[in-house]
Amino acid sequence: MIAVWKHELSGHFHSLTAYIFSAFLLAFVGLGAMLYNIQSAVANFEYVLSFVCLGFVVIIPILTMRVVAEERRQKTDQLLYSLPITTSQIIIGKYLALLIVYLAPLVIISFYPLIFSRFGEVYLLTSYGAMFAFFMMGAAFMAVGTFISSLTDNLGFAAGIAIPVILFNYYSVSLAEYVSSTAIGSAAALIVAAVILGFVIRHLTRNDRLAFGIGAVLSIVVAGLYVMDSAAFEGLLPDIMKKLSLFERFSKFVNGVFDLTGIIYYLTVIAFFLFLSVQSLEKRRYN
Amino acid sequence: MITVEHLTKCYGDFMAVNDLSFQIEEGHVYGFLGPNGAGKSTTMNIMTGCLSATDGTVRINGCDIFEEPRMAKKLMGYLPEQPPLYMNETPIEYLKFVGAAKGLKGKELAQQIEEVIDQTKIGSVRNKLILALSKGYKQRVGIAQALLGNPKVIILDEPTVGLDPIQIIEIRDLIRQLGKSHTVILSSHILSEVQAICEKVLIIAKGRLVAFDAPENLEKLRQSSNGIDFTVEALPEETEEILETLGISEGYELNEVETGLLKIHVKADTDDVRSVCRQLFFAFSEKQKAIVEMASKKANLEDVFIELTEGDDSLEEGEVEKE
Known part of the structure; x- marks a missing residue:
């Protein structure tokens, strides 16, 4: 070292x-x-x-x-x-x-x-x-x-x-004020992020199944959580952007x-x- | 010294190395021979820990390269196909880094650097930027790097590629020198080179080991392609008659160059091609037919190589399609 x-x-x-x-x-x-x-x-x-x-x-x-x-x-x-x-x-x-x-x-x-x-x-x-x-x-x-x-x-x-x-x-942080803070908007953004993550994993590992699996599972989890408790998604996207x-x-x-x-x-x-x-x-x- | 067992490497559906097993003894110069894309570099990269294997093991002096990489790597010096040099450094700075990374320190490091500089004869360029060195010198710096830490095994991937004839001779001499104190494995697709330096040859094609022997023995393998070419002043019927008296009824080719002049190729399934030449000579001279040209042809490593690697082709047609 x-x-x-x-x-x-x-x-x-x-x-x-x-x-x-x-x-x-x-x-x-x-x-x-x-x-x-x-x-x-x-x-x-x-x-x-x-x-x-x-x-x-x-x-x-x-x-x-x-x-x-x-x-x-x-x-x-x-x-x-x-x-x-x-x-x-x-x-x-x-x-x-x-x-x-x-x-x-x-x-x-x-x-x-x-x-x-x-x-x-x-x-x-x-x-x-x-x-x-x-x-x-x-x-x-x-x-x-x-x-x-x-x-x-x-x-x-x-x-x-x-x-x-x-x-x-x-x-x-300044952009966070302009993005959608509605529950559906946050959920959609998270699903898009999951799909992008899938593509990144595919690029890195050249493993279609793994990439597709992770992308799909994350998307389904987000969709599932949204159906169960859509209120939790209220303002989530701007929140995440600020936290990051x-x-x-x-x-x-x-x-x-x-x-x-x-x-x-x-x-x-x-x-x-x-x-x-x-x-x-x-x-x-x-x- | 090195044991490779059932080594397999797949890139997706493509099998670069296919169930390769062999053993390497201490103190010889080994040649890794194969056409481009045969899996030579892949095998060497796996042996040196640069690449993972899909299956199989590589053990150097009992150390598994995947389980105890640190111990195993200390026993090896590796020069990849393209010498891994930092262009904006001098050979001295470069060797200092590699030596330190191999765990050498202080006096020992300085002493070993001097030794390898001496061995590879790069003293005159030691303070020049590597960027400005000729290809031959770059290759030498690469070899010097592999020698640091005094490893038992030195693995060189196509060490003479792209060098001019004089540089090639110099590098070969250097490798021969190294062979006296180290186990050397080098890869090449140039047969004469392997024949000139190596004591044992491994031929691989399509990721499989197709032959592993001394160059002389490999040539014996191909006795069947020994033959004699000669030109005789005779008519075809007369020639066939004479050949028959010698017990040669098939396995020859006649080619009429002009009327009364024949070119003939006779196969000689023996190591002693000269005795067949002698028989032919006396048989034709007895019938007053002059042999005006005669040449015996012994199979060389090249023929062995072509037969083995091409033979493999037909053998694995099914798998090739899969790829």
């Missing part, structure tokens, strides 16, 4: 990705600090982080797109499979390297509130609480990006999927609440997507 981690880290710094990522992040934070802290003379650094969030849409895919896809593109995945290391070690090693690359600019940014505090009163606790949550949220998106990268050998595709996924996640938003959790930290459930939520997302990435790598052994 350490070998993979070191190798991956040197890979990030060999190629331009780590520098581009850091440059973008620092530029976004710099811009935010300029607008909020200096021009508007607001003492809350957490607002800056909240402003920078949207930048994730661009900078996370830059970093994560090559993580696994590149190995597949240049066929080095065969080397990894033949080495005496497990796929979990490969994924965790790669993920930890991503975190280090992410931490590097954050270390620089962590001085900003201290610098500002010399010129006025800054809420350091909230600032650093928000910064920690900012790190966790980025880490969660990186796990998602790693998984997306493990699905393909095409870097463009990996980035092209990650960008809309993060963008959708960013706007899902990683950004929504972050806004609590910006408002000065150190929300432990949010941290646990991020950790769960990380564990879930890393698990999926390992499965995705494992699956390549089977077809």
Whole structure:
């Protein structure tokens, strides 16, 4: 694992990705600090982080797109499979390297509130609480990006999927207000989601029966539940969209609440997507 | 050393490897021979743990590759068909990573890297980017990677594909060298190569093992295709008469090039083709018929290969349709 981690880290710094990522992040934070802290003379650094969030849409895919896809593109995945290391070690090693690359600019940014505090009163606790949550949220998106990268050998595709996924996640709360909140609408959306899941499983496993089975069973379960208790579906879709938003959790930290459930939520997302990435790598052994 | 039992791999309805079983002893160079798509790479990928099997087992020194992958993989070095190289690294950086992943550390790692660089003669390019190396050097870096950790078995998938003749000779020499201290398994669809380097040959076709023997023995298998081609100044009737006196009444072909000049092919179902040549020579000269051209033809590995792999074709017609 350490070998993979070191190798991956040197890979990030060999190629331009780590520098581009850091440059973008620092530029976004710099811009935010300029607008909020200096021009508007607001003492809350957490607002800056909240402003920078949207930048994730661009900078996370830059970093994560090559993580696994590149190995597949240049066929080095065969080397990894033949080495005496497990796929979990490969994924965790790669993920930890991503975190280090992410931490590097954050270390620089962590001085900003201290610098500002010399010129006025800054809420350091909230600032650093928000910064920690900012790190966790980025880490969660990186796990998602790693998984997306493990699905393909095409870097463009990996980035092209990650960008809309993060963008959708960013706007899902505002979109939630526009989607149908009726029971039938929610049920229909869930069935569509079950069918899409079926297609995704079919693409991943090339197993028609399994994909069809899961899609059909989930659809029937949703339909059954709807018939039994349609009231429970009232407003379910917008609710789910809000719950799935990683950004929504972050806004609590910006408002000065150190929300432990949010941290646990991020950790769960990380564990879930890393698990999926390992499965995705494992699956390549089977077809 | 390596025991493969009833190995089967299916891709959907397509059977890439079909009930393959064989055993590999320590300290030889083995050749995996088969036409393209015969299942060579698939078998090697399964043996090295890169691919799962639908059924069957692979044991390396008693370690099951599926149950104890870590132990089994430590015993093997693998060079896939396309060398798995990180293009924007130098050979040194690359070997450091592979060595560390194989569990080598500190001095031992540095020492082994020096050893494999020496063995594969890549010292002159050690600090160049792999991207800029020639194909031959890339292949060498790939082999160097497989040698790290001093594995007992080295598996090379088509190690000479795409190289120029000089590079091919160099790589073959290297493989011969490796064969002295390791068990080497290499795959190829080039017969002369296998004949030149390997002590034992496994021929597979359509995922099945069709022959497993030393190259010389395989040639003996095909004695039936030994034969003699000769040209004689005689008429067909006269020739048939002479051949009959030698007890050859069938199994030959006559071909009249022009009046009084015949091209003849006689089958010789024996290893001693020369004695048949001698008999023919004296029989024709006795009748004052001049043999103006004569060549004996011994079956080579190529013939064995073609017969075995094509023979398999007709044998499994039913299964092919299924695919």
